[in-house]
Amino acid sequence: MKLRPISESWHRIERWLQDRERIRELAPPAAGQDIARIAERLGVNLHPDHMQLLLGHNGSGSFTFPPYYEILSANEVVDAWRIKTDVWADHPHSPYRPHWVPFASDRAGGVLYLDVSRPDEHIGAHDREGSSLLSSHSMWASLPSLMHHTADALESGHVLDRYRRPSDEDDFLLWEVFPDAADN
Structure with a gap:
């Protein structure tokens, strides 16, 4: 499978949200100075893909990656790292x-x-207990992979690593869990 750039995956996700009149759920893009401030405060440079994620949207609002991870804004990256x-x-x-x-954060540590x-x-992944609960699914291989798989699952409605996209009728953009399901 050929992965697309993060910006293309953002466009696909935006289109899916727009079709459901949910585009307002996403934050505006980060500014260059927001990204520079992260590197300054953390003392390390961001990965280029992380920069592309933030340049698409500086946080996700109520949009989540499967199963429940919200994209952190530039300020939230610094806060989460410090904690x-x-x-x-x-x-x-x-x-x-x-x-x-x-x-990204599950908002529970x-x-x-x-x-x-x-x-x-x-x-x-690092949960509040210090564990990682990620499966071996290919979506976790990289940020472009996560974005690509997320966009595919939103567009197709297929289950992604035991998770189905948010329902069009739900008020919250949360993925539904299907523990025994395989990708289809």
């Missing part, structure tokens, strides 16, 4: 590393992150 590094700095098990830069110290960009 994680402060809480887990001296913890002997499952510490949170300073080069793990969060890009868990984040999705990219490890900016590694050349690959495999998505990591």
Whole structure:
């Protein structure tokens, strides 16, 4: 499967939301100075794909990645990173590393992150207990993969790693869980 650029996946997601009159759910794009401020405050550069995510929308509003991860705004990235590094700095098990830069949150202490110290960009997860609950599904291979798979699932209605897109009738853009389902 050929992955498309993040900007193309954003356009597909925006189109799906627009068709449902939900486009207002997304935040406006981040400004260059917002992204520069992240690097300044964290002392590490963002992954280029993370920059593209924020240049598409500086946070997701009520839109979520499967199953329930909201995209963090530039300010929220800094806040989530500070909380994680402060809480887990001296913890002997499952510490949170300073080069793990969060890009999405479950709003319950868990984040999705990219490890900016590694050349690959495999998505990591760190929940409030210090665990990672991600499956081996290919959507977690990279941020472009997550965006691409999310856009595909929204457009097709197919189950994605046990999750089905939000219903057109629901007030909240939450993915439905189907624990025994496979991708179709």
